[in-house]
Amino acid sequence: MNEERKSAIYLAITQAVMEEIKANQIEVVNDRNSRVPVSISARHVHLEKAHADILFGKDYTFQKYRDISQPGQYACEEQVTIVGPKSEIERVRIVAPLRKQTQVEVSRTDGFTLGLKPPVRHSGDVSGSSPISIIGPKGRIDLEEGCIIADRHIHMSPMDAQTFGVENHQKVQIQVDGEKAGIMGNVTIRVSERYALDMHIDTDDANAFAITGKEYLRLIK
Structure with missing residues (x-):
């Protein structure tokens, strides 16, 4: 294929791509x-102080497993079991530091396993979200809302x-x-x-x- 023919083909491809971009704005x-x-965010739990006390004991100090991408946040050594109406998932990590409100973040596949239909939400927006239970080494909490699928x-x-x-x-x-x-x-x-x-x-x-x-x-x- 001669150079002139190659140039014509490349120009046609470029024009087609630009038209597609323009057409789809x-x-x-x-x-x-x-x-x-x-970063890939696996299922995890954020805890408020009162719930941390129930699950792990009063004023428990969580141990760092590894840092995550956001400054000051880290995955903990400590893990819990999350429970839905259909099944449970064990060894779900706590992410620290503690927050104002407990939140469980799962995938849609996890929701199927648990028997839940969590909504896709921004982190912290748990109003009206799925109920879920959390079992720790010292106790259990039953949330009326708090389980979400985090938005991209x-x-x-x-x-x-x-x-x-x-x-x-x-x-x-x-x-x-x-x-x-x-x-x-x-x-x-x-x-x-x-x-x-x-x-x-x-x-x-x-x-x-x-x-x-x-x-x-x-x-x-």
């Missing part, structure tokens, strides 16, 4: 500033948000390359001085897109 951020690291989200500092050209609570799309490439939509931007740049997805999303947690994914607005 997708804006691709400059590649230099478009990629975010991703990206933590950013204000400087990161400026770099990416996005705002707090904005919804964006994420492009995944590789063997199971695709687009993840309804990804929420969360901006705070306390945050480090990182995207959080659950195990269902990770499996669907063959994500290992070592990738940098492209942000699309």
Whole structure:
């Protein structure tokens, strides 16, 4: 194939791609500033002080297992059992530090196992969410609400948000390359001085897109 023919083919492909982007009103951020690291968030539990006292004993001190992506937060050595109407799941880690309200984060698959239909929510928004029980070494708590599926989200500092050209609570799309490439939509931007740049997805999303947690994914607005 001669060079002129190759150039014509490349031009046609480029034009087709640009037309597709324009037709779907997708804006691709400059590649230099478009990629975010991703972490896979397995099922876990955040505890408020009163519930920690019941499950582990008064003023119990949780032991760090490993740091997670957000400054000051860590997965604990301590684990609990979460119980739904159908089944239970053992060895679910506590994530510290303690919070104002207890929250259990699971995947949709976990919900099927437990016999629950947790709503997709922002972290901390547990009003009207699924009931669930938690069993620890010292006791048990039965929550009328508190079990959610965390929404796909990206933590950013204000400087990161400026770099990416996005705002707090904005919804964006994420492009995944590789063997199971695709687009993840309804990804929420969360901006705070306390945050480090990182995207959080659950195990269902990770499996669907063959994500290992070592990738940098492209942000699309």
